[in-house]
Amino acid sequence: MPKRTDIQSILIIGAGPIVIGQACEFDYSGTQACKALKDEGYRVILVNSNPATIMTDPGLADATYVEPITPEIVARVIERERPDALLPTMGGQTALNTARALSHDGTLEKFGVELIGADLTAIEKAEDRQQFREAMTAIALDTPRSRLINDFADAAEALDHVGLPAIIRPSYTLGGQGGGIAYNREEFEQIVRNGLRLSPSSEVLIEESVLGWKEFEMEVIRDRADNCIIVCSIENVDPMGVHTGDSITVAPALTLTDKEYQRMRNASIAVLREIGVETGGSNVQFAIDPATGRQIVIEMNPRVSRSSALASKATGFPIAKIAAKLAVGYTLDELDNDITGVTPASFEPTIDYVVTKIPRFTFEKFPGADARLTTSMKSVGEVMAIGRTFAESLQKALRGLETGLSGLDPVALKGAQDGEVDHQAVVAELTEPTSDRLLKVAQALRVGLSVDEVYRACHVDLWFLERIAEIIAAEESLVADGLPHDPAGWLTVKGLGFSDARLADLTDHDEGVVAGRRRGLGVRPVYKRIDTCAAEIPSQTPYMYSTYETGIGGQSAENEADPSDARKVVILGGGPNRIGQGIEFDYCCVHAAYALSEAGFETIMVNCNPETVSTDYDTSDRLYFEPLTAEDVIELVEVERSRGTVLGVIVQFGGQTPLKLAAALEEAQIPILGTSPDAIDLAEDRERFQKLLQRLELRQPHNGTATSSDQAEGIAEEIGYPVVIRPSYVLGGRAMEIVHDPDGLRRYMREAVVVSGNNPVLIDSFLRQATEIDVDAVADGTDVFIAGVMEHIEEAGIHSGDSACSLPPVSLEPDVIDEVKRQAAMLARGLNVIGLMNVQFAVKGDEVFILEVNPRASRTVPFVAKATGVAIAKIASRVMAGEKLADFALPDRDPDHVAVKEAVFPFARFPGSDIILGPEMKSTGEVMGIDRGFARAFAKSQVAGGTVLPDRGTVFVSVKDSDKSALVEIARTLQSVGFSLMATAGTADALKAAGIDSHRVKKVLEGRPHIVDNMLSGHVDLVINTTEGAQAIRDSFSLRHTALTHNIPYYTTVEGARAAVRAIEALRGGHLEVTPLQTYLVGSF
């Protein structure tokens, strides 16, 4: 069947901001879908509020709406664009739920929009837990015993039916949100209440537990002719009970006989047919009882998912691209397998290596959060590694995680201290799924537990445990006998995936010595290709991974890298997503690849994050799927250098990850493109940076560096409290705090950091009530282009990544803006920046202070590009490769529209943690609101970020003294537009004094009914609460917590509140209009 000609335009809904459970895998899928459909000549209309995505680059769709993804807004896009079809399967749960709402409210019918890929019945059959169960029964597939409830009243009966422990699974939620495992009645009732609240259809499935069973996923594709293929099978190393997104997983499945595998394959296909997914990719999850082989179906996702991104990268089969083409009528046999170029897409990839995925967590940023892994997803990113054996891929993944591991590094076990091993205690520890359980498993084996003991504790399949035991055994002989003496011995340990760094630890040498010995014996990795067919058909695509072929083949191992003789640029990616380093940096790397290919270079991408666009085989000319460590990167660059010329490596685009490698690369005489690592160090090194500022006569807050607690106190006294304090060299403001007094300082030095000679703490005088400004610029050594000046909404003190900001600035005086531009330019020249630079300023009165300079790509680069229409990452990369800014046409004035960036937070996933913002970054993603004026742009950013601003009702206000004056005006406006006010005593007095009446309400500690009672009874529609000081923060925690868990919109800064009030006013002035980027940015590109 050829492609459909009865449709001309197609609407694609993106996934919106990066949140836990929906990360950049949906940029990968959306980007592939846009490209694929545009290639087919369709008019592609895109809605996605996330400016950091590649898919929202104006070139990828014909009309790109960076607008909130809500049914109302998308309906307006539909009304304006009149698409013939809507493809809802590329934007995760967000797109699916929005599409569902749009069919229910009749919008799709009204404008004659056809759902392609998955229709309403299919979506509901798959996502509605009850309908899904019935569907499974209809095709004789087994599911766990369960009861669906819509009302808490039925919970008890349901529990009697399934018994404890019980699994609670809400319908239509994302990443298992609102679900959990209840081991007792209390937990049960609490989780069920939460689940009912979070499920869009307020229904939860109460289910019999199959904890400890093996969990599998199948990635299935179906076309209109009912051809079905399995792209990849995935086995979870963590058994049932840990969300697949939080589980360590391997591909392909490794512990199934063919009979079991074919049963699962048949079941997967039967599920797609029964659910009615006519075309596209789906993911089906199974559980298998290891003792009896009993197979049950867990769920299916009728869309591309995190797992399909993983499956695509693991096999080379571009699921999203193919799914998009199937949605417009092609059949699999009509589409090519790009990798081989000569065979069709209608086949099942087969692989000759093992893929391991390990999730990355960020619990340290959310004190109070429950760090146990459950059925609700908590990880913020993942790393994937490829090796010829499980051991090799596992150890590559561990070092790729970038959490300081070089392999299965030792960890502390409570049950095994100073030689004493209490088996019971260790077993107890292993029973609890945690983010580092695999390391604990290894440690348990190290301290002498048997594989069977460990198995009984954690139910990780024996096959995996035995492989880990083999690694531990190898470690023991390395410790005993030191490094191998002959190539064969070396190849054997390297073949197990040991990094030089890990070998160095084990044999206590330093890494350089280990690498030297290894290379001295000619032991080097070879590169194999990912070709979808286990070498049966020659591959056209240089998509590669490294491996050490085992010791005694008797032949020189075969290297398939086959480097070209071109002029090459190597781009180092950002590795796994984490808070502080996410999709924004991948965006920059992808732009570097695009721009440099256009400029005629061969682009070589190195990254290990399967969710990204950068790891698509067609983003760069050559792709190495490798951990971003010095060892792995240097080895592959040497191979590339063996032919042609490597012009240099770009380390400034992938965030902190590649930057950390700069020194090692230079040592290996590998040229770095653009700003020199020394300049980067100059910006990061306190002393050197200070000298520079003095030379340039620029100001920074009073500051000092302390290597001991006493020294720190001395410096703080001299600077004067409050001070901002942090360890040196951190990203995302890790462990950064504002301390108000000596006690606070001592506590910080005691609890937050370990200071020493070579890792000191940095202490800055905290600038109160200063306006923070971000500036992004591109410099070429001669000229400096100021690409964007962003005024933060929240005052300095809230991490730049967490505060909302406006481009162009809303309230800054023109001369202040000129001044920061001038200073930014001076810094660019002073640091001799070649490429991108980001500066953060704080403006107090008319004084301008420099907070920090990052002579590298920053988090705001994509936002600036989307807001101004200038592709600065592309320009910067070409400048780094030698071109001059003068060669580009650059605008010289700000746009006349306003773009507002707002951050999105994962607090809802970590109920125990506080929602107040500070200098440590906590947001996972961002949205952009763009409109003619600030108020509406800000309103859009709030809506897009999921904050539903009320247009009437009661506002609760309770602010710290320093904010009281500012609050007055806010309160007055609120009252004037008809809100009633509720305030705590102090705040109420302040308002009274200004002649504003408010209803007084008790603080939580003042007896009942207090504010939380009022919130719980639904009397509060908006919360404005600012606090400072440990005590006050602790006392007011419960009210913020209630706002969070009961989705009551809240603002924890007075500036945020002010902007919100302006937005509320604007919203009352008429509903939000939608306009495509292409209209705002007319002329540019």
Place this chain on the structure above:
Amino acid sequence: MPDPAATAETDTEIPAGATAVLVLADGTAIFGRGFGAAVTRVGEVVFNTSMTGYQEILTDPSYAGQIITFTFPHVGNVGANADDHETTTPASLGCILRADITAASNYRAQRSLDDWLRSHDLPGQAGVDTRRLTRRIRDAGAPHGALCHAPDGKFDLAALRQLAADWPGLEGMDLAKTVSCTQTYHWDQTLWSFADDGQGDGYGALAAPAKHVVAIDYGAKRNILRNLAAQGCRVTVVPATATAQEVLDLAPDGIFLANGPGDPAATGVYAVPELRTLIDSGKPIFGICLGHQMLALALGAETEKMHMGHRGANHPVKDLETGKVEITSQNHGFVVKEASLPDTVTVTHRSLFDGTVEGIRVEGKPIFSVQYHPEASPGPMDSHYLFARFRELLG
């Protein structure tokens, strides 16, 4: 290919720890760690790209005369059991792996693959860059080789090379006879099913046979017979050498031509004349793999040796009549020459990998055959429908 670094002269020194070697006719010596039986086997070196079902593959009689390189690195994970056999005594000659065989981890496992290989007197070798070997086979064709497992690490490379060089090759080799049954027997076992308690898993038994099929055994895989039985057919299995008369005397409702090893032309010498008679008998006929090639020869077409053959469980085949694509299990090194097909024969199935003939039908006669393995085991079951199609022809 073969590259000099790889070409071992007879004085090649043996790497420490090597307990097995594969020596190819051109002298290439590939060393590894031996497992399975400590014996030497000589044959054609092929590869299989399946990621599951190694035991079914090793017991598929069509692998007679072949040493199998598994492209998936971890083989043996799920051990071996008494159920996943496609024949009593494996006809393949041994296997070559990337990673060492590990202890089994699966509730169905009864012993380790290593034991199992030893018990069937099959050698194996691990620690080989199997991807490199596979690429060599892909580019230069399936070589002849001698696989030797010697725990003491002592090999006579020259002698092994000689063995490989002297091995006549599959062309002209009639191997069907060597793997075919020697006496007629009856088959009533049906397909595998899982019982959720893990105890009652197993094959079924045919209760009330509706039809009678005579299967000519060129090296039949049991799952073919199980599929026939599952269609309600009582199956009588006769040796490859059975005459048309012997077959017809059994009064079958239909005749099945099984898969098998070796060169179709060689087996055809005695099989084809008999088949011609059977074709003329007007009885429904269904052939698979070698059976398909025998049928084609009997219809006047020719077969030829393929460069590297089709061996895997992911091969897309298009049913030209329905337009549907099936993912198939394949194992063949010879193929029917399309140009040589008489015009009474229609091509019904085609490989989407290389366009070769995968299925044919005789116009106006209840006769059809496929080159691939619709019985799967191992592999996808997409093509089981062909057995139902055959059943319909039986009336």
